Amino acid sequence: MSKILVTGGAGFIGSHIVEELLKNNEQVVVIDNFSMGSMDNLPKDDKLTVVEGDISSKETIEKLFQQHQFKKIFHLGAIASVAASVEDPLHTHQTNLEATLYLLEETRKQGGLERFVFASSAAVYGDEPTLPKKETSTIRPLTPYAIDKFASEQYVLAFSRLYDIPTTAVRFFNVFGNRQNPSSPYSGVVSILTDKFKQLVNNEETNFTLYGDGEQTRDFIYVKDVVQANLLVSESREAIGKVFNVGTGESTSLNELIGMYEEITNTKLPIKQLEERSGDIKESYSDISELKSLGFEPKFSMGEGLLEYWNKEND
Ligand code: UD2
Numbered sequence: 001m002s003k004i005l006v007t008g009g010a011g012f013i014g015s016h017i018v019e020e021l022l023k024n025n026e027q028v029v030v031i032d033n034f035s036m037g038s039m040d041n042l043p044k045d046d047k048l049t050v051v052e053g054d055i056s057s058k059e060t061i062e063k064l065f066q067q068h069q070f071k072k073i074f075h076l077g078a079i080a081s082v083a084a085s086v087e088d089p090l091h092t093h094q095t096n097l098e099a100t101l102y103l104l105e106e107t108r109k110q111g112g113l114e115r116f117v118f119a120s121s122a123a124v125y126g127d128e129p130t131l132p133k134k135e136t137s138t139i140r141p142l143t144p145y146a147i148d149k150f151a152s153e154q155y156v157l158a159f160s161r162l163y164d165i166p167t168t169a170v171r172f173f174n175v176f177g178n179r180q181n182p183s184s185p186y187s188g189v190v191s192i193l194t195d196k197f198k199q200l201v202n203n204e205e206t207n208f209t210l211y212g213d214g215e216q217t218r219d220f221i222y223v224k225d226v227v228q229a230n231l232l233v234s235e236s237r238e239a240i241g242k243v244f245n246v247g248t249g250e251s252t253s254l255n256e257l258i259g260m261y262e263e264i265t266n267t268k269l270p271i272k273q274l275e276e277r278s279g280d281i282k283e284s285y286s287d288i289s290e291l292k293s294l295g296f297e298p299k300f301s302m303g304e305g306l307l308e309y310w311n312k313e314n315d
């Protein structure tokens with residue numbers, strides 16, 4: 001029986017994809033080294049096999065393909081922290097680029113794959129100021145993380161051209177939702193805010209460090225819409241050999257975001273304002289007309305996503 005592989009499947013976005021695949025009655029194999037992911041992110045399910053292993057090991061990937069036959073692969077396993085990639089570019093490269101090649105090579109040997117979906121990032125656009133970001137916009141990858149994401153997506157697309165393997169790359173904008181780890185100052189800002197608001201409603205003293213004036217904007221997309229986008233591209237023939245932005249096409253400022261959260265929680269968040277963070281971009285949002293042409297429509301507005309996230313966190 002043919003299975004679906006999700007690398008990094010115990011992580012934030014991966015585990016949401018796994019959940020949806022299981023609901024659709026698929027047989028799913030997860031490989032994760034649990035550096036960021038957790039068993040707690042995954043449901044107990046007979047249709048799910050979890051392999052603890054490192055995708056940066058060629059032998060591990062070879063063994064995985066000896067043991068299973070895959071019809072689809074969602075490749076999300078990566079060192080997800082840009083800051084970590086700056087600290088240790090070589091180690092990041094082994095996980096964020098070499099592992100992609102190991103997977104592609106095994107896919108080529110195996111044959112018969114229906115789709116390989118690679119999770120890239122809006123980080124590939126860097127600080128190039130043109131807005132909104134289109135897939136054809138100038139690329140300016142500024143960190144080892146962004147360089148490896150861009151190189152990986154190019155390999156993925158080349159495997160479609162050169163070897164006729166049906167691949168697609170997706171560039172995620174600012175994804176938020178439950179299971180995103182808030183523990184580092186470089187964690188996604190929505191997860192950090194959620195943590196702060198939890199402390200507030202528990203009457204704990206807290207404050208939020210705001211870098212800059214709060215007028216910076218991002219294209220925040222709720223994780224369920226990201227899952228929807230991944231499944232859609234994996235099923236669409238027109239998506240083969242292409243790259244797609246995954247965002248909402250809307251921009252929200254940090255001040256607006258904080259305002260929405262204050263309304264949801266009926267609290268007031270104390271702010272400690274610092275200088276703008278070095279390397280920060282002021283504005284970012286996506287053009288998603290390519291994704292929409294496949295039939296995508298985000299189901300959650302920022303406010304709706306935030307409310308569901310908050311309710312799930314407080315279940
Ligand atoms: C994301 C990446 C970043 C880099 C960038 C490229 C994440 C978490 N960050 O940064 O590494 O790839 O995209 O475009 O994936 N902020 C605060 N206080 C906090 C945390 C954040 O004010 O405690 C600000 C931050 O300075 C920024 C905004 O919130 O202006 C959004 O921060 P973010 O790290 O969630 O996302 P981004 O797009 O800046």
